[in-house]
Amino acid sequence: MINQFYCYCLDEEFGPFFLKFASYFPYNAKLCLNGHEYAKCQLRREGIGFKALDNGFVSCQDPERPQTICEQLGPPQIDALLRRWLSMLPHPFTAADREAGYRYDLSILQAEFSLTQILDRPLHGRILFEEIIRENLDIGRPDMVQLIFDRRVTKRTPGRFRTRVLTDGVIPSLHVDYKSSRIKQYFNQVPDVPEVGARTETTINNTRDCSIGKRMCNLPALRQVGFQANRRLLQVQRLSHDCAMGEQVLHQLNRPVEVNGQRTSALRTTDLRVLALWHLLVWFRLLIRGFANHDLREQLALLTGQSPNTIAQGRMSYDLRRLRLHGMIERIPKTHRYRVTAACGAVLHAHSRPVIPSGSVSDPPQRSSCFFRVAARFRENRPRN
Numbered sequence: 543m544i545n546q547f548y549c550y551c552l553d554e555e556f557g558p559f560f561l562k563f564a565s566y567f568p569y570n571a572k573l574c575l576n577g578h579e580y581a582k583c584q585l586r587r588e589g590i591g592f593k594a595l596d597n598g599f600v601s602c603q604d605p606e607r608p609q610t611i612c613e614q615l616g617p618p619q620i621d622a623l624l625r626r627w628l629s630m631l632p633h634p635f636t637a638a639d640r641e642a643g644y645r646y647d648l649s650i651l652q653a654e655f656s657l658t659q660i661l662d663r664p665l666h667g668r669i670l671f672e673e674i675i676r677e678n679l680d681i682g683r684p685d686m687v688q689l690i691f692d693r694r695v696t697k698r699t700p701g702r703f704r705t706r707v708l709t710d711g712v713i714p715s716l717h718v719d720y721k722s723s724r725i726k727q728y729f730n731q732v733p734d735v736p737e738v739g740a741r742t743e744t745t746i747n748n749t750r751d752c753s754i755g756k757r758m759c760n761l762p763a764l765r766q767v768g769f770q771a772n773r774r775l776l777q778v779q780r781l782s783h784d785c786a787m788g789e790q791v792l793h794q795l796n797r798p799v800e801v802n803g804q805r806t807s808a809l810r811t812t813d814l815r816v817l818a819l820w821h822l823l824v825w826f827r828l829l830i831r832g833f834a835n836h837d838l839r840e841q842l843a844l845l846t847g848q849s850p851n852t853i854a855q856g857r858m859s860y861d862l863r864r865l866r867l868h869g870m871i872e873r874i875p876k877t878h879r880y881r882v883t884a885a886c887g888a889v890l891h892a893h894s895r896p897v898i899p900s901g902s903v904s905d906p907p908q909r910s911s912c913f914f915r916v917a918a919r920f921r922e923n924r925p926r927n
Contacts, residue, residue, distance in 0.1 A: 569634035655768030
């Protein structure tokens with residue numbers, strides 16, 4: 543076993559970091575630093591107040607400034623840090639060695655790129671994360687990994703493709719593996735801070751996995767790959783979770799509404815007739831020409847165990863009016879036919895699971911994609927002959 547000499551340092555610009563030197567030729571060294579600590583030091587020097595999260599920020603007086611600082615961190619700043627401390631720390635290369643051309647050069651051994659989304663309550667974060675795990679246990683399959691990392695996957699692609707759920711105490715974490723790289727999602731919280739961060743972190747242990755060289759000059763290209771992987775993972779997860787509607791929207795459905803002077807009653811989620819209407823709308827969403835009053839009446843009669851003749855046309859007009867004013871359907875111009883809006887799929891998806899307090903932190907969901915996923919599930923659950 544050989545000795546390794548660790549130097550733990552505190553820099554004015556980068557905060558805490560360490561340098562590790564090997565005691566044998568060619569005297570390899572390792573520099574480990576944290577970009578979040580660099581951003582915190584820069585904010586303190588500029589007098590900008592902030593509230594820190596573990597490896598992140600909860601809030602900042604100038605929200606745009608931390609992002610700008612992180613984008614400006616690159617190879618020149620990191621190389622300057624190394625040269626500054628090599629001039630002060632003892633290391634194996636003497637002055638004569640350096641004059642002969644022996645010097646340290648930086649390459650990328652491991653790089654982590656994170657995205658932290660702040661939620662207003664830990665409860666929201668915990669429910670959000672548990673739903674993400676439940677809906678995305680198959681996200682480590684080759685076709686999904688190919689989508690996230692934007693790399694072609696073949697039979698000769700090395701490594702295992704898998705999704706793992708690890709529990710540390712009571713806080714779970716989700717791990718997606720691709721070759722030597724990994725994406726990890728977990729909670730990021732500090733004591734006495736009511737907010738919680740849902741952290742998505744891509745760790746690249748071998749830049750060759752992304753067809754990028756190891757030299758420090760490749761850091762900008764590698765950073766782009768890492769952040770895109772984070773965004774693509776959230777995009778995939780958004781299709782299954784973010785179409786779940788929050789408490790406020792569900793409360794609105796359960797209350798009377800007034801639109802352009804027209805008032806209608808509530809669509810109560812405990813009403814079996816309302817549930818039957820929602821299921822029928824999922825079917826009708828697949829019809830290119832939409833549906834009419836008599837189409838809805840015949841199918842509703844089958845679901846509720848009635849005869850179509852016993853359901854008055856006025857009753858169906860009342861239901862259609864309720865659905866239209868609540869934004870579930872819309873009339874096709876110049877016809878007496880209707881088509882289903884994308885919101886219908888989101889509502890049914892929300893009701894298929896326990897009602898959750900939604901903590902939407904990503905972009906508006908692609909509701910068309912959400913809808914077709916709901917429709918597919920409903921078809922799979924139908925009784926088969």
